[in-house]
Amino acid sequence: QAKKHGKDKFEMFEPGMRVAFQATIDMESDLRRAVVRHEFELRYQPIVRLNSGEITGVEALIRWMHPERGVVPPVEFIPLAEETGLIVPIGEWVLREATQQVAAWNTRRSGRPLTVSVNISAVQLEHSVLPEIVQSALDASGLRADRLTLELTESLLVDHRPETLQRLHDIKALGVRLAIDDFGTGYSSLAYLRQFPVDIIKIDKSFVDDVVDEPTAAALTHGIIQLGRALSLSTIAEGIEHAGQLTSLAGGNCELGQGYYFAEPLTRSDFDDLLFPIDVPGECD
Ligand code: C2E
Ligand code: MG
Ligand code: MG
Ligand code: MG
Numbered sequence: 106q107a108k109k110h111g112k113d114k115f116e117m118f119e120p121g122m123r124v125a126f127q128a129t130i131d132m133e134s135d136l137r138r139a140v141v142r143h144e145f146e147l148r149y150q151p152i153v154r155l156n157s158g159e160i161t162g163v164e165a166l167i168r169w170m171h172p173e174r175g176v177v178p179p180v181e182f183i184p185l186a187e188e189t190g191l192i193v194p195i196g197e198w199v200l201r202e203a204t205q206q207v208a209a210w211n212t213r214r215s216g217r218p219l220t221v222s223v224n225i226s227a228v229q230l231e232h233s234v235l236p237e238i239v240q241s242a243l244d245a246s247g248l249r250a251d252r253l254t255l256e257l258t259e260s261l262l263v264d265h266r267p268e269t270l271q272r273l274h275d276i277k278a279l280g281v282r283l284a285i286d287d288f289g290t291g292y293s294s295l296a297y298l299r300q301f302p303v304d305i306i307k308i309d310k311s312f313v314d315d316v317v318d319e320p321t322a323a324a325l326t327h328g329i330i331q332l333g334r335a336l337s338l339s340t341i342a343e344g345i346e347h348a349g350q351l352t353s354l355a356g357g358n359c360e361l362g363q364g365y366y367f368a369e370p371l372t373r374s375d376f377d378d379l380l381f382p383i384d385v386p387g388e389c390d
Contacts, residue, residue: 129185132182132185133185133189135171136169136182136185136186136189136191137189137191139169139171140191140194140195140198143198144169144170144171144172145167145168145169145170145195145198145199146167146168146170146372146373147165147166147167147168147199147202147203147206147373148165148166148167148168148370148371148372149163149164149165149166149206149370149371149372149373149376150163150164150166150363150368150369150370150371151163151363151367151368151371151376151379152164152220152222152341152361152362152363153361153362153363153367154360154361155342155351155354155355155359155360155361155362156355158367159216159217160219160379160380161217161219161220161361162219162220162221162222162252162254162361163207163219163220163221163222163376164221164222164224164256164363164370165199165202165203165206165221165222165223165224166179166224166370167179167183167195167199167224169181169182183226186226187226187227187228190228192226192228192229193228193229193232196225196226196229197238197242199223199224200223200238200239200242201241201242201245201246203221203223204221204223204242204243204245204246204248204253205242205245205246205248206221206373207219207220207221207246207248207252208246208247208248210376210377210380211248211252213380213381214380214381218249218252219252220252220253220254220282221248221252221253221254222254222255222256222284223253223254223255223256224256224258224286225255225256225257225261226258226261227258227260227261227269230257230261230269230272230273231266231268231269233268233272235272235276236272236275236276236278236279239253239255239276239279239281240279243279243281249280250279250280250281251280251281251282253281253282254281254282254283254284254304254305255276255281255282255283255284256284256285256286256307257273257283257284257285257286257301258285258286258287259285259286259287259288259290259291259294259297260291262285262291262297262300262301263291270300270301273301273302274302277302282304282305283301283302283303283304283305284303284304284305284306284307284341285297285298285301285303285305285306285307286307287307287309287310287343288306288307288308288309288329289308289309289311289312289325289329290309290311298332298336298338303338304338304339305338305339305340305341306329306332306333306338306339306340306341307340307341307342307343308326308329308330308340308341308342308343308359309343309344310343310344310364312325312326312329312342313326313342313343313344313345313350313354313364314344316350316353316354317347317349317350317353323353326342326353326354326357326359327357330354330357330358330359334358339360339361340359340360340361341359341360341361341362341363342354342359342361342362342363342364343362343363343364344363344364344365345362345363345364345365345366345367346364346365346366347366348366350364350366351366
């Protein structure tokens with residue numbers, strides 16, 4: 106009876122659905138293998154002071170170097186990594202790799218030390234060990250705590266469990282900074298600013314996209330910047346692609362920005378060339 110029922114249920118699947126289901130299973134085992142074989146790399150996108158052009162920090166962005174599919178962007182595997190819990194080991198790797206790399210750059214650099222921003226997903230925050238993992242990454246790299254920023258999305262804050270708020274305070278107590286990513290896209294952005302111990306607002310690209318051509322987008326963007334200022338928060342504009350956007354944002358006193366206008370996310374080696382342009386290979390090693 107049950108078997109028959111099961112069979113009937115199976116018959117309800119369209120052939121296309123079965124293919125999609127199989128593809129998900131294949132991808133999951135692929136992703137498990139990727140964790141074991143370290144198939145991930147980070148890209149580093151400069152964060153720039155808008156009124157001077159100085160690079161003040163980097164955002165670390167993960168890529169999956171798939172043996173057959175090539176470079177897989179995060180939108181194509183982070184959701185599955187979150188569903189399967191694989192984001193926990195992957196996210197720990199990102200934290201360790203990013204802090205180590207930026208600490209190494211800071212050691213070589215004569216300018217002001219860079220900060221590094223790492224994206225954290227809700228699933229990572231649900232694990233009680235996150236504060237220990239963050240502390241361990243700081244200890245191992247030697248990076249000063251206030252040079253690490255954890256970026257949280259608004260959706261993470263919307264669905265938060267009661268423990269989440271305490272966890273965020275525990276992480277803050279380590280001395281790291283917290284940023285709200287994609288600010289303005291959630292449905293009660295302002296409430297989070299009261300509830301969560303945030304240091305930085307990242308203005309979502311969708312506002313920046315229209316800041317030149319759309320008076321409403323411009324008013325909202327400049328309003329967010331002023332709000333940040335009133336609350337003593339830093340503001341970072343995401344996705345600056347044109348000089349006109351830079352002019353509008355800098356004119357509105359937005360402190361920091363990132364986007365293809367300055368640089369796309371770069372490989373470690375390309376970021377190296379950006380930071381140390383006159384290095385002769387071999388001479389310093
Ligand atoms: P995000 O944190 O909002 O990162 C910004 C995204 O915008 C990045 O996409 C970046 O490459 C892209 N971007 C930057 N400047 C421009 C621009 O001028 N124009 C356009 N069109 N795009 C720009 P990416 O690297 O594909 O990452 C997408 C999202 O994946 C990130 O959004 C973040 O939510 C997530 N993500 C990336 N790395 C990690 C990670 O290590 N862990 C977790 N949990 N999530 C990650
Ligand atoms: Mg981010
Ligand atoms: Mg963002
Ligand atoms: Mg975004």
